[in-house]
Amino acid sequence: MFRGAAGAIMTTIAAAWMKPLDALPLAGPASADPESEVLRLFADHGSSLFRFCRMTLGGADEAEDIVQETFLKLLQHLRAGGDRANLKSWLFTVAANGCRDRLRARRRWLPWQAELDQRTVEAPDEEPDRRLASAAARGLPPRDLLLISLRAQGLSYRDIGIAAGIQEGSVGRLLARAVDRWKRRLDEAQRTHKL
Amino acid sequence: MDCLSDAELQAVVDNEADAASRAHVAGCARCRARADARREQMTVIAAMANADVPPALETRVRDAIAAGGPARGSTALRPSAPRGWSQANPWVSALAAAAIVGLIVFTGLPRFGAPATLSASEILGRSLQTLSGARGIEQLDFELAFTGFSGPHRIQQLVDHEHPNRYKVADFGPDGVLQSAFSEDSLTGRRSHLVRVDGRNYIIELSSVQAPPFSLPQLAQAQVETVIGMMQATSDQKLTTIDTPHGKQYVIQIPPVTPAAKGASTVDLYDARVVIDGADFGIRELEASGAMFKQPYHLSFRLIRRSTRQPADAGAAAFTIPASPGDVVLTGDATNDPVSDVLGTVLRELGRLKGD
Numbered sequence: 066m067f068r069g070a071a072g073a074i075m076t077t078i079a080a081a082w083m084k085p086l087d088a089l090p091l092a093g094p095a096s097a098d099p100e101s102e103v104l105r106l107f108a109d110h111g112s113s114l115f116r117f118c119r120m121t122l123g124g125a126d127e128a129e130d131i132v133q134e135t136f137l138k139l140l141q142h143l144r145a146g147g148d149r150a151n152l153k154s155w156l157f158t159v160a161a162n163g164c165r166d167r168l169r170a171r172r173r174w175l176p177w178q179a180e181l182d183q184r185t186v187e188a189p190d191e192e193p194d195r196r197l198a199s200a201a202a203r204g205l206p207p208r209d210l211l212l213i214s215l216r217a218q219g220l221s222y223r224d225i226g227i228a229a230g231i232q233e234g235s236v237g238r239l240l241a242r243a244v245d246r247w248k249r250r251l252d253e254a255q256r257t258h259k260l
Numbered sequence: 261m262d263c264l265s266d267a268e269l270q271a272v273v274d275n276e277a278d279a280a281s282r283a284h285v286a287g288c289a290r291c292r293a294r295a296d297a298r299r300e301q302m303t304v305i306a307a308m309a310n311a312d313v314p315p316a317l318e319t320r321v322r323d324a325i326a327a328g329g330p331a332r333g334s335t336a337l338r339p340s341a342p343r344g345w346s347q348a349n350p351w352v353s354a355l356a357a358a359a360i361v362g363l364i365v366f367t368g369l370p371r372f373g374a375p376a377t378l379s380a381s382e383i384l385g386r387s388l389q390t391l392s393g394a395r396g397i398e399q400l401d402f403e404l405a406f407t408g409f410s411g412p413h414r415i416q417q418l419v420d421h422e423h424p425n426r427y428k429v430a431d432f433g434p435d436g437v438l439q440s441a442f443s444e445d446s447l448t449g450r451r452s453h454l455v456r457v458d459g460r461n462y463i464i465e466l467s468s469v470q471a472p473p474f475s476l477p478q479l480a481q482a483q484v485e486t487v488i489g490m491m492q493a494t495s496d497q498k499l500t501t502i503d504t505p506h507g508k509q510y511v512i513q514i515p516p517v518t519p520a521a522k523g524a525s526t527v528d529l530y531d532a533r534v535v536i537d538g539a540d541f542g543i544r545e546l547e548a549s550g551a552m553f554k555q556p557y558h559l560s561f562r563l564i565r566r567s568t569r570q571p572a573d574a575g576a577a578a579f580t581i582p583a584s585p586g587d588v589v590l591t592g593d594a595t596n597d598p599v600s601d602v603l604g605t606v607l608r609e610l611g612r613l614k615g616d
Contacts, residue, residue: 104322111313111318111321116313120309125311129317132321133317136324137325140325198305201435204433204437213305216274216305217305217309222274237268237274237276238266240267241265241266241270241298242266248301249459250435
């Protein structure tokens with residue numbers, strides 16, 4: 066269904082998908098100045114972090130906000146001499162928490178403002194099938210969407226477990242269920258149930 | 261080795277499986293096919309997750325790092341409402357939600373011209389008059405966020421203003437899938453409920469319906485009239501006139517009121533903002549918070565589309581809920597208690613199945 070349209074980008078995605086996290090560049094030596102290190106980590110992970118947030122939140126503007134907040138927190142973390150082991154996982158954990166907070170805030174009442182309304186905003190160049198797939202994902206329970214979004218950025222089960230706050234041994238089972246639920250929702254949406 | 265579970269198969273697709281699982285897939289045609297299907301799903305998910313990264317993002321993060329604080333983004337959330345609203349009694353929430361669904365009646369047919377100057381109170385008064393002036397069959401699509409609802413809902417409503425108790429309301433989730441529906445037709449004496457559970461629609465069709473004294477929209481209308489009446493009675497409403505591509509609109513806001521420390525009244529309004537069309541005095545947007553039956557509520561309503569037609573253009577089928585393949589349909593006779601009707605029909609079916 067998506068092979069034709071997304072073929073060009075699949076190679077790039079697949080490369081990141083298959084790459085074990087341990088092989089990806091992590092933080093440099095502790096002596097590097099925090100600002101430079103943050104910018105280097107942004108160059109390495111900023112794009113995938115943005116895509117993760119965008120998929121989770123459904124809108125680019127809020128995703129940008131979360132990415133910025135995440136890297137500012139990273140700066141504070143490094144300045145405070147925080148742990149530098151596996152900073153990619155750290156980044157996704159902080160971003161996932163930020164997304165979770167935003168989603169919770171949405172469930173509370175907010176005065177209606179067009180600029181706050183992410184529900185009807187869709188990328189103008191998004192294909193109908195992809196839009197349907199995205200809509201099906203956004204209708205998932207928050208944890209399902211989180212797991213799928215993290216895996217879509219190539220995180221290993223170990224790092225998904227850390228970012229989502231679940232046991233590594235449970236990731237496969239929960240992820241499989243999430244994918245099944247997403248597929249069911251997609252199938253239903255494609256049937257276009259009408260009154 | 262037995263065929264792999266879904267979780268084991270997922271691990272194979274994600275390159276997280278052990279050697280035994282990988283070997284099994286290599287030698288088992290069934291599991292290989294399942295793995296291929298799951299791999300294809302993950303490919304679709306990966307494609308869905310791919311998005312262009314805004315070129316300005318790097319600049320924004322660089323600026324924020326240099327400044328040591330957040331750079332101004334395109335989104336700024338307003339302060340959140342107090343927590344705890346979602347604990348409201350679900351039945352009360354449902355009643356209040358029904359009231360909001362009734363907002364559609366604000367978008368009745370134009371009856372009054374718009375004079376050059378009007379006070380906020382006069383505009384609200386004309387909205388109330390418009391409320392009772394709707395004629396024909398009216399269809400409305402609107403978005404609704406409400407306390408206790410799981411998320412924003414898109415509501416589609418059809419009301420026959422010429423025949424009381426003849427209407428249909430359908431609720432679609434954020435993904436566009438129908439979640440629930442309710443219809444009643446006083447001309448045919450039929451009432452239908454649709455509930456979606458675990459991906460399947462259950463439709464309960466009831467016949468011999470005796471029309472209640474008030475329909476759901478009528479009850480809702482009475483409650484909405486109360487709210488608008490309270491807005492009208494407020495002495496210091498703020499009125500703003502705005503010009504939009506769709507014509508002039510009135511924005512009326514009442515000043516926020518701090519909820520009483522010792523419990524709410526039966527009906528209280530703490531804060532409200534309404535956008536009224538300058539041409540027909542129908543409501544286009546409404547935001548409100550308050551208490552109903554001593555339970556707090558918040559709502560946000562936005563009209564998407566409205567159309568009207570003559571009663572002759574809508575047959576009985578328009579006020580039924582048609583079943584699709586795979587739907588479960590239960591039938592029964594109605595009483596004067598809709599809740600008991602549904603429960604009774606379901607329990608009878610359950611008993612019949614047990615008896616089989």
